[in-house]
Amino acid sequence: MPELPEVETVRAGLESLVSGTVVESVEIRRDSCVRLLAGGVPEFCALVTGERIRAVARRGKFMWFELVAPDATGAEPPREALSAHLGMSGQFRVHDTRWDQAPDPHPHCRARIFLRATNAPSGSGHLVLDFIDQRTFGYLHTEGLVSTADGAPAGAGTHHSLLPASVAHIGRDALDPNLDVEQSLARWRRGSRGIKQVILDQSIVSGIGNIYADEALWTARIHPERPAHAMSKRQASTLLVAAQSVMASALSQGGTSFDSLYVNVNGESGYFSRSLEAYGRGGEACSRCGSAIRLATVGGRSTHWCARCQRRWAPRSGPLDSGA
DNA sequence: AGTAGCACCTGATTGC
DNA sequence: TGCAATCAGGTGCTAC
Numbered sequence: 001m002p003e004l005p006e007v008e009t010v011r012a013g014l015e016s017l018v019s020g021t022v023v024e025s026v027e028i029r030r031d032s033c034v035r036l037l038a039g040g041v042p043e044f045c046a047l048v049t050g051e052r053i054r055a056v057a058r059r060g061k062f063m064w065f066e067l068v069a070p071d072a073t074g075a076e077p078p079r080e081a082l083s084a085h086l087g088m089s090g091q092f093r094v095h096d097t098r099w100d101q102a103p104d105p106h107p108h109c110r111a112r113i114f115l116r117a118t119n120a121p122s123g124s125g126h127l128v129l130d131f132i133d134q135r136t137f138g139y140l141h142t143e144g145l146v147s148t149a150d151g152a153p154a155g156a157g158t159h160h161s162l163l164p165a166s167v168a169h170i171g172r173d174a175l176d177p178n179l180d181v182e183q184s185l186a187r188w189r190r191g192s193r194g195i196k197q198v199i200l201d202q203s204i205v206s207g208i209g210n211i212y213a214d215e216a217l218w219t220a221r222i223h224p225e226r227p228a229h230a231m232s233k234r235q236a237s238t239l240l241v242a243a244q245s246v247m248a249s250a251l252s253q254g255g256t257s258f259d260s261l262y263v264n265v266n267g268e269s270g271y272f273s274r275s276l277e278a279y280g281r282g283g284e285a286c287s288r289c290g291s292a293i294r295l296a297t298v299g300g301r302s303t304h305w306c307a308r309c310q311r312r313w314a315p316r317s318g319p320l321d322s323g324a
Numbered sequence: 325a326g327t328a329g330c331a332c333c334t335g336a337t338t339g340c
Numbered sequence: 341t342g343c344a345a346t347c348a349g350g351t352g353c354t355a356c
Contacts, residue, residue: 002349002350003349003350006349032332032333061350061351085350085351086349086350087332087333087349087350087351088333088348088349088350088351089333089334089335089348089349089350108334133333133334134333134334134335135332135333135334135335135348135350136332136333136334137332137333137350137351138350190326191325191326191327192326192327193326193327193328197327197328200350202350202351209349209350210348210349210350211349212349256349279349299328300328300329300330301349301350302347302348
């Protein structure tokens with residue numbers, strides 16, 4: 001569910017609230033939320049408890065807390081990461097309250113992290129960080145860090161070129177200033193898959209999910225099933241710019257949400273859903289040409305596109321196709 | 325190597 | 341009304 005703009009909204013919110021705090025204790029309410037860690041709940045708690053959160057970083061939809069020794073000073077590199085993925089329905093919620101006054105956890109709360117926060121806005125010295133996840137595809141994880149291939153900062157919210165080992169195979173995201181555009185476009189144009197499946201491939205350019213894939217393809221007037229190898233360099237470039245543009249715009253409005261399954265760390269919804277042109281508009285008129293927006297399953301994902309504006313083949317390089 | 329298919333979950337909605 | 345089928349914003353493993 002949460003794509004780059006939503007995850008960045010959460011990351012920025014977390015950064016402002018939990019940077020500098022120390023993990024006092026952890027309450028895992030559903031063991032499977034730390035299933036990636038071989039040692040399970042005990043190991044997770046042991047590795048995280050007592051650590052100081054130095055920063056909250058993100059690449060694409062993958063997020064991590066940089067952990068340092070509690071008495072660390074200066075800018076020494078993190079020694080470990082508490083990584084997190086929101087999956088389809090994950091949320092972080094922060095309560096600025098004394099631990100014993102925190103509200104009862106939400107029924108879908110999978111983990112509750114108690115933080116010692118000397119600078120808590122309320123002055124209580126405490127924060128409670130809840131990881132809530134209805135569908136349980138999200139997770140928390142603890143792991144070591146590896147270096148980026150290019151030596152540049154690993155992603156948003158960090159100036160270190162270190163990222164969690166499990167994130168090393170994820171490409172830089174569409175809004176990362178260190179994204180290698182030439183190489184990314186070349187990889188987008190390779191292979192037989194439909195272009196929508198390719199732009200959802202997080203190992204090439206990360207951060208694009210099902211909503212923004214449909215929006216970017218609509219903006220760039222490209223059919224979701226156009227084979228990657230049939231994309232011109234110019235079309236690929238237009239598509240990347242469209243994805244960057246739509247996600248930056250969504251980010252400026254706090255992300256997209258249709259319901260309470262996506263909210264920021266304060267429990268508030270974003271407003272971008274009212275700006276969507278294709279996603280969720282099956283059967284409605286395309287705002288550009290008036291044709292009905294189609295809805296079908298492509299690559300296992302619900303896909304929305306305008307059959308008139310978005311041709312399966314480039315108009316000058318192949319037969320026209322109604323997109324049926 | 326590249327790609328398709330499915331598995332992993334819970335809850336809301338739809339259709340019979 | 342009741343129950344089964346379907347669908348949801350993601351990732352990663354397996355098998356071809």
